[in-house]
Amino acid sequence: MIGASGPAQPRPLPGTARRGRRPAPISPQAGLSHRAWLEPVRAVLFASGLTLDDLVERWGYSKTRISELLRGNGYYPAWEITFSVSHALDVPARPLRRLWTAAAREARKDSDWIRHCIEQVAHEGDSPPVPYRAFTEAMRPDYSDYARAFLLTDQRAHWAVCEAFDILWLCWSEAAASASLNHYAWQLFRSRVLLRTPRHTDGRPDLRAAVFSTHEVRGSGSTPGHFMALTELIDLFDVLTRLPDDQMDLTVLHYLCGIPAARIAHILGMAPALTHAVDHHARATLDALVNAPTPE
Numbered sequence: 001m002i003g004a005s006g007p008a009q010p011r012p013l014p015g016t017a018r019r020g021r022r023p024a025p026i027s028p029q030a031g032l033s034h035r036a037w038l039e040p041v042r043a044v045l046f047a048s049g050l051t052l053d054d055l056v057e058r059w060g061y062s063k064t065r066i067s068e069l070l071r072g073n074g075y076y077p078a079w080e081i082t083f084s085v086s087h088a089l090d091v092p093a094r095p096l097r098r099l100w101t102a103a104a105r106e107a108r109k110d111s112d113w114i115r116h117c118i119e120q121v122a123h124e125g126d127s128p129p130v131p132y133r134a135f136t137e138a139m140r141p142d143y144s145d146y147a148r149a150f151l152l153t154d155q156r157a158h159w160a161v162c163e164a165f166d167i168l169w170l171c172w173s174e175a176a177a178s179a180s181l182n183h184y185a186w187q188l189f190r191s192r193v194l195l196r197t198p199r200h201t202d203g204r205p206d207l208r209a210a211v212f213s214t215h216e217v218r219g220s221g222s223t224p225g226h227f228m229a230l231t232e233l234i235d236l237f238d239v240l241t242r243l244p245d246d247q248m249d250l251t252v253l254h255y256l257c258g259i260p261a262a263r264i265a266h267i268l269g270m271a272p273a274l275t276h277a278v279d280h281h282a283r284a285t286l287d288a289l290v291n292a293p294t295p296e
Contacts, residue, residue: 023052023070030072032195033106036163037099038072040170044089045070047174059084076107079117092126095166102163132172135181136165142267143189145257146249149210150197160196164189183269190249200241207237210256239289247282250275 023045026038045055052070056063061081069077069085079100086096097118104114128136140161147157168175168185178184198206211233240251249268253259259267265275 023067025071027071027073031103031106033099033103033163034072034076036167036192037096037103037170038070040167041086041089041091041096042070043171043174044091048089050089055085055088058088061085076104076109078120079114080120083121083123092128092169093123094126094128095169099163099166099170128169129172131176132169135185136168139185139267140165142253142257142259142263145259146190146253147193149252149256150193150205150207152209156196160193161189164192167192180269182266186249186268190245204241207241207252208234211237236286236290239286242289243282243285246270246278247285250278251282251286254279 023042026035026042030038052063052066055061055066059066061084065081066085068074069081079097082096082100083093086093101114101118104117143161143164144154144157147160148154151157151160164185168188171188175181175184175188194205198209200206240248243251246268250264253264253267254261261275261279262272264270265272268275270278
C-alpha cells in the first residue's frame with residue numbers, strides 16, 4: 001500500500017533539470033474523461049522541468065510504464081501509479097481521483113476494479129484552497145445554467161461543472177497567477193461543455209433542443225400560433241451558434257439564462273464596457289443572420 005507521507009524530494013530549479021525527452025503526444029485512443037486529468041498532469045510536468053528519468057528515480061516505475069501513463073496509451077492505468085506520478089508533481093489527489101474514476105468508467109472498468117485500485121493507496125484528503133472554494137461556490141449557479149443550455153439535463157450539466165472545477169483545482173496555481181482568473185476559468189469550463197455538446201454535421205453546437213426548456217415554450221402550451229413561434233425560436237437558436245465565441249456566450253448567458261449584463265461581465269472576466277459592445281455586435285449579427293435571404 002502506498003502512502004503520501006514519505007520524505008519530500010528536492011525539485012530542480014527552473015532550467016537546471018537534466019536533459020531528457022518529453023513524453024510523446026497523447027494517444028488518440030484516450031477518451032474525453034481520460035484527457036480531462038491527463039492534460040493538466042502533463043502541463044504540470046512540463047512546467048516543473050522534470051524529465052521521465054526524474055520520475056523513474058523518484059518512484060521506481062519503469063520509464064515504459066510512466067511513458068504509457070503520460071501518453072494515455074495501452075491499458076487504462078491503475079490509481080496506484082497515477083497517484084505516484086501525480087504526488088511527485090504535487091498535484092492534488094482528491095480532484096485527480098474523481099477525474100481518474102470517471103475516466104476509468106469511460107474505459108469500461110467495473111466498480112470492483114476501481115474500488116480495489118483506490119484501496120491500495122493510503123492518502124489523506126486534500127483541502128481545496130480557500131480562494132478556489134469561494135470562487136467555485138460563487139460561479140456554480142451561473143456555470144450550471146450555461147451548461148444546461150447546451151447539455152439539456154441537470155445531471156449532464158452538473159457533471160460538466162464538477163469536471164471543470166476539478167480540472168481548475170489541478171491548475172489552480174496557474175489560474176490564480178493568470179491575468180484574469182475569471183477569464184481563465186471560463187475558457188476551461190466552456191471547453192469542457194462544448195466537448196460534450198450535440199453538434200451539427202458542420203461541427204457547430206446544436207442548440208435546437210434547448211428551445212423546449214425555455215420559459216416561452218413551456219408556458220405557451222396550446223396558445224394559437226404556438227407552432228409558428230416554436231419554429232421561429234428553433235431557427236433563432238440554430239443561428240445563435242454561428243456567432244463568434246464571446247458573442248454566443250454572452251447571448252446564451254443573458255437571453256437564455258436570464259443573467260444580468262453586469263454579472264455576465266464578472267463571469268466572463270470581461271470589462272463591463274466591452275460586454276455592452278459585444279452584446280451590441282451580437283444582436284446586430286443575429287439580426288443580419290436571421291434576415292439573410294435564403295439561397296434558392
